[in-house]
Amino acid sequence: MPSLPDAATPDVVALAERAAAAQGHDPHVADVALKPAFFDWLCRMGDNSLVLGHRISEWCGHGPVLEEDIALANTALDLIGHTQMWLGLAAEVEGAGRDADQLAFLRDAMKFRNLKLLELPNGDMAVTLMREFLFDAFHYELLTALTRSSSPRVAEIAAKALKEVSYHLERSSDLVVRLGDGTEESHARMQAALNKLWPYTGEMFAADAVDDAVAEAGIAPALADLLPLWQRTVAEVLDEATLVQPEQRFDAQSGGKQGRHTEHLGYILAEMQFLQRAYPGASW
């Protein structure tokens, strides 16, 4: 098995003390100058979880075996839980009276800030698992860095989510190895999935003005710093899986973080948002 990054326990006691000291008053939450970037960045965090969570949930009831079906549904549930926390904070920072549900269900595609990688259709099990692995390896490093955020609110969400994402990475890397180094058929499918998804992975590390602003404030890490960590995990797992890292550029596709999406996102939103669009304010 690959040696996964060491999942060091965040210093939870210090974290709790900081959160308590802040008394729910995170200095960044009320920072007017930072607000547009902080809000946009929180939407990126929330939308990544929401869109991937929704995609994975599409497998519910369709998994190849019962255990996989349950694992996928559990993973989706974790991600939707993270979405509630990130978009909840985004709504608070925005201060316009919206809540997490309104951000999720009443924004149009161009307002979504998720990575393009995450909105691509599930394809076969190989595409689903490879996508999850490529993102999990990044998500894990990002959340680890965010537990040290200058924003206590961001740090506590990251510490909570990191525990769950550790399970996600463990499972997806394990399956990439087993299927990559499996039968001729599973190997071919995993390699094809990797080749297809590879050009979308660079967007995770492509920083723009929003990323620069939150990094400058100490809220989030510089994305470039996460790249070598991600590359190391990916290289080790792919090697173990007998899969070959594509030679093509990994950053050919981008724009999702700025709201320029593939056509696929619209179809996700049509399904996900239908109820609140058709029956505004419906609850049960």
Added chain:
Amino acid sequence: MTAVLPSTEQVWDWLGEVPDPEIPVVSVTELGIVREVRWEGETLLVAVTPTYSGCPATSVIDLMIETRLREKGISDLRLERRLSPPWTTDWVTDAARDKLRAYGIAPPVDGTASDGLMAGRAARLSGRSNLVIACPRCGSSHTERVSQFGSTPCKASYRCRDCLEPFDYFKCH
């Protein structure tokens, strides 16, 4: 006239009677998810932490806590969701571990959480783990993991290789 407020110890006792909706043999206090009970003037604050972020039981638990305390005459009540420090299975009480076992769920083994020590993690990943998850039915340590995800977010699926029964393991977190 100022009403006499129930002591926080009394409130803790009442909360000890609120069962987890998914695993009703253990209470919310035994699971370690009630983090604080405090009077703020005449308002009772109860801080609850989620087990898993997406756990659908979270809102049901809040509702059950609120219902229970209102039954006891507390009308001025504030429930707070507290994220840090994040919940860990290390907070599940010893009494609750026995109840879980009797209910057919293997209780968590401390120190094996996914964010635990690298050595334990590597051993588990490589299948060389010496971690013993005993079968809650027959007690055999001859068990195997079927999936690290189970019937609820907090459980993994195991199988006993002696009595052949599948069972849930309350996984470490």
